Amino acid sequence: MSVVLDVENLKTYFHTEYGLVKAVDGISFNINQGEIIGLVGESGCGKSVSILSVMQLILTPGEIIEGKITFEGKDLRQFEANGPEMRAIRGSKMTMIFQEPMTSLNPVLTIRRQMTEILELHLDMDRASAGERAVELLRMVGVPDAASRIDDYPHQFSGGMRQRVMIAMAISCNPMIIFADEPTTAVDVTTQAQLLELMKDLVTRLNTALIIVTHNLGVVARYAQRIYVMYAGRIVESGPSEEIFDDPQHPYTIGLLNSVPRLGEKHGTRKLVPIYGVPPNLINMPPTCAFLPRCTYKTAQCEKEPWPALRSAGDNRYLSCYVDVRGKQ
């Protein structure tokens, strides 16, 4: 398996009038061809900003400060954000499915136009054959009656159907990587499951890598092979999903897992424990571990030393914590 995307020490800061927001503060991750990984964390921890940074879709006042984004052997940061090289990659080799299907499609253009423009741009198709291909793609993602629905406008589609359109657009040029930014947050639970199955099925068939950004642990547990847990702009723990779920080692991950019920768990055997406190304000962060105020495992070392760097914690597992929590749970 070859690495498709390798992100090293990525930092994206926002220069707001209240101060510098370190939305993404030195994260590293990689993904192999055909792999599905999950990027997990609470709202506002920098998940979306991380993947938007990779595609260089950060708007002012945001700015990518530092980092190396290696895609197909090239560092994407050498390219101008909206220059021809980046534009050639976006939408064809690297695509994105956004969170809000209701607002992510242009309300005044037909589905046909929104789909064909990608095919015309990246695959040099003419209007007619792009239209045919678009209908085919809609069928692939399970839009019923695709040949006539394609001339509808987004408001004539339900949320789930719009997200299928977004998925169809994302796979239209056989991408290397699909970023799915909370793809199922805005749709109901039944549709969520259908959409996730569909995405899994498609990426397996196309041998495309998929990064699912979510705060839903159930989603990653089921679909992702590896997980990156983010907190306050950094990755605090990573590893194969099964291991993370069976044996979490970072206090934050432990807290997350203790706060959600698990399927098959006998009623009343375990009390759900929330993580007390609130996520930190990303402006003017202290140099110590950002999870410190909410941590139940903290030691004197944590109060004095800066936020620890990721260290290896077993095979393919990385951890950013001074404390060895094993046996303390």
Added chain:
Amino acid sequence: MTAYIIRRLIIGVIILLLVTMVVFLFVRLMPGDPLLVYMASFDINRQTSISQENYENLLHIWGLDRPIPVQYVDWLGGLLQGDLGKSIKLQEDIGILIAERMPRTAYIGFITFVLGTIGGITAGIVCALRRGTWMDNLITTTANIGMTIPVFWFGILLMYLFAYKLGWLPTSGWTNPFDDFWMSCKQLLMPVGSVIIGSIAGMARLTRSCMLEVMRADYVRTAWAKGLSERVIVVRHQIKNAMIPVVTALGGALGMILGGSVFIETVFAIPGMGLLMTNAVFDQDYQIVQAGVLLFGGIIIFSNLVVDILWGWLDPRIRLA
């Protein structure tokens, strides 16, 4: 859609009727008397005195001795037969007066509307795309000033500078563009200029804010994520969306221009509908005021209907409503 248009037309007629009723009543409630104005000019020429007998005679001839509701119904009846009535002061058929005056106002109004809309939208788009630059600041500041300047005051300022001080342009007047196009252009430069500044300013401000809003929309981010170039994103994805509120404002802009024509034709002595109306108000020439309000009201109601239809064409979400 047809049912919608018919419904809107019926509502439009009802609004127009209400407007004429109000105007009909109010011109008659104003202090003064059109017959006295008429007789005064009449007597100076004929060297006769104003007698009570003469006055009552005239009152009867013009039907002004009847109750106001009766006068209104009578006027409405004439209207349905295409008779707009007769001017007391000018002693002329109002239909003929309007046929002579309206094309001038329409000509100036059309130029102002087209140039104002194109200029305003262009300026707004440029500002939005170059936001924060000196060009954006310059246009935005000018637009803020432009929106607040009274039309007639600005017209007089222009006149003072270009006609009186510099002598580049004729102070006032009207020439048929088919007779002498060059002269007509020179005469129209200042009147159009003083009305258009408000149109451009309003349009530019609205377009700018709509564009800025659209630029941050989720679907524009999607467009960027597709790898489209900025030009395609602006033209295909942003402008049409940003134009939806702008088109709505076009109806209002037309109303502003018609209202502005009243001032500007007075300041620059252009014998159009605006000047006719202004003089009619001073002379208490009931019939002209009524006909003028009917005409302007009709234009504004109709243009708002056109705007709503255009809106449906721009925004598929309301097309079926």
